[in-house]
Amino acid sequence: MASLNERLKSAAEPIIAHHPGRWFALLALCAPFIHGSIARYFDFNSAVAEMERHRLFPAAPYAAASIFLWMTLSLLVLSGFLRWIAALVLALFALSAAFAAPSLSEAFFGQVAIAGGLLLVAWEDLRGSNDD
Incomplete structure (x- = not known):
């Protein structure tokens, strides 16, 4: 019997992991x-x-x-062209903006979150786990 986690993953995977959902997630991250x-x-x-x-x-x-x-x-x-390096450079921009923001402010955490998301994009792209 499949666990709840496995059932939820199999339900969400066609929506989020494939091209349109993934592209909109990338668009939101780059917005x-x-x-x-x-x-x-x-x-x-x-x-x-x-x-x-x-x-x-x-x-x-x-x-x-x-x-x-x-x-x-x-x-x-x-x-998707050179996605990993573009994501890394944008993550560096976001981290530099984070440290220019007041310490522990909403702007600081927002920039850190964007940098983290972009680092995940680079990591996934380098692993070859994208469907582009």
Whole structure:
């Protein structure tokens, strides 16, 4: 007789583990980076000001690079091409944002959670357990 855990896993597996469900989960994980790059693109002056607050000079090239990298890396995660390395780099971005946030704040834990999810994506991709 199958355990409750096994029965629940077999019921959820077709919905979550296969392509559409998995892709939407990856989209949700990349959403902060996609939203951030679009918002920075349309309000580039604020993006430059943010770089200056973090003492990154020259600020405009750093702002442009962050827009480009966040969008490109998110698209790589979603497409499956070089997913593991894109997920690792996005996880590093999230961890750096976590340590820029006030200690033990909601923003800190949110960024740590995103980094953890991206590390799991990289790990799963390296193990070859994706169905893409």
